[in-house]
Amino acid sequence: MSNPLAISAVSAAFLRRILSAANAAVPNAKVRLGAPTAKLAEDAAPLVNLHLYRVEPNAAHANDHLPTRGAAGQMRGPSKLALNLHYVMSFYGNHDAFEPDLMLGEVMLALEHEPLLSKTTIRDAIDDNEELEDSDLEAALARLRVTRQLMTIDDFSKIWSIFYQVPYALSLSYEVSHLVIETSDTPPVPTPVVHPGLWVSPISTLRLDTAGSAPGSIIPPVWGGALHVSGRGLAEPGLGLEVDGDGLVMGGVKQSETALTVPLNAATFAGAELAVGVHRLQALAPKFSPDQPDHLRARSNALAFAISPAIVVGAITAPPGGSTATGTVDIGFTPSIRSYQAVRLLLDARNPAAPAQVILPGRDPAEGGPDAASLTFSFTNLRRANYLVRADVDGLLSPVALDSTAGSPTYGQIIGPELSL
Structure with a gap:
């Protein structure tokens, strides 16, 4: 693994390899790093131009490292990227003297003979560029391999179309893989093992x-x-x-x-x-x-x-007389109602001739308060009748009581809990 300067260090080392091969074919040939320009073709000086035009994840090694973050977001290790670098290499010079062709042949043969960027080449490239003095690419465990890419005319046409008003020059495409870069963050020291031990369990059938x-x-x-x-x-x-x-x-x-x-x-x-x-x-x-x-x-x-909540209808406080009543009713809850829970009381009149459904609001969680085994619900102008009662606690309803007495006229029917006014 290397720091982010490794991408620039790879380009510098690759350029150094090309320079030695180009000079073997055409003395005093030069190399250049960057996108091709129209002036390079106009000058016709012997030169090899190297341009990094695409960087993509290395599919084979993208998931080699363990997760760098825990479930709570804490850092477990440095973040890493496995990358492939794609370069386009173009050749310039005097065509009458076959300079582009000579340099192309020598460079291709040199990279075929030694398709790796050696640690010596990387170290020399870093030493020649003070901007890269902090690069640690030469210490990387993975060897960097240079591979020629098979490109069609259509592929080269697409690549050169991104160079605005630059005439095409004799070109090759190479891939350098795989480069791993990582952050310099230091993860926290993990909790030490307190009780070491070894336990073996069979696959569970539970x-x-x-x-x-x-x-x-x-x-x-x-x-x-x-x-x-x-x-x-x-x-x-x-x-x-x-x-x-x-x-x-x-x-x-x-x-x-x-x-x-x-x-x-x-x-x-x-x-x-x-x-x-x-x-x-x-x-x-x-x-x-x-x-x-x-x-x-x-x-x-x-x-x-x-x-679900179980309820018991408690004391009912309402003045006697009249067709409607205003008062309160106490409802006991098992288990106790927690302070964060919303409660409603649902009333359903048992008279089929005069059906009525009423919802009595209870304690709002926003009001807070302690846990409660009993709550008091208020009602206003409620028609006097017998009501079946259910409580709604956070969407869960209290169960109803069914008549289980054989021979009873209401056998199998709902008989409670009931509130009578």
């Missing part, structure tokens, strides 16, 4: 397919219920589970080869209470030794599941 309130279901469960997980390879002793990166207490978890039943309670979650919302579940293969770190254990795919 897989999680669904998670919900019932086997095979994806309907969100409520806190205090159970999370039913389906998958594969779930019966192994020593299996671990993580939710949002935190390990679960496996004592109450029921296991089989294709299913898990996870109690949604504080005992399973080491005293914590999951919030209403979406969570991430992952299974960990058993440890092969007691000291194997968790982050080296084989893992399943990550599976998302949601927790």
Whole structure:
């Protein structure tokens, strides 16, 4: 790898190789670096013009280096570029004395005989140009190879069309590859290894397919219920589970080869209470030794599941009388509502003859406030009736209660939660 001066150093070294070959064919021939000009043809002096007209990534080595940035954007190492340099070489001189032809033949033969830019040539070129004294190209590990490009008349026509009002001269095209340049940034010192060790784990067969309130279901469960997980390879002793990166207490978890039943309670979650919302579940293969770190254990795919809010209708405060009521209603929530969550109360009148849907706004997350196991909702001029109640917490609805009493006239129908005015 080299610093950015390497591109100029390659041009200088290439020019030096051409000069020695051109002088072997035509004494006192000169070389020039830059785009061809009309004056070169007018002067007819023996000269070889070298012009870098294209730079492209080297496809074979573009991804040789490791990622230079971590997931958080921190630098892991210097940024690198693997490049191919494309040059057009044009020959000028007295055509009656065959000077362009003689120089072309000698240069082609010299580059065919020794198609590499040697470290000596590079060092001499750097020494001859004080602008390049800080170049470290000669220390590069990759050898620079010079390869003649097969160009058609159409290719040369396109190249020379970019040189405005410059007549065509006898030309060749060469590629120099591959050049690697890098930044001079020094990456931070990585964290040292504290506990060296070697752990070997077989390929994991763990897989999680669904998670919900019932086997095979994806309907969100409520806190205090159970999370039913389906998958594969779930019966192994020593299996671990993580939710949002935190390990679960496996004592109450029921296991089989294709299913898990996870109690949604504080005992399973080491005293914590999951919030209403979406969570991430992952299974960990058993440890092969007691000291194997968790982050080296084989893992399943990550599976998302949601927790819905469970509600209890509490005290209703409203003056009696009249066809409408104005007051408040207390709603208890399990789990507690977090300060960042938006809450609405949805009311649906149960009278089919006079249907009505009402939305009561709750606490706005912008208002802040502590976590709350109960919220008070206000209503104004609400028609007196019996209402089915559901809570909407960040888009997740509280479940309804179904009549499961066989023989009941409302068997299988929604019977609650209910608010009566």
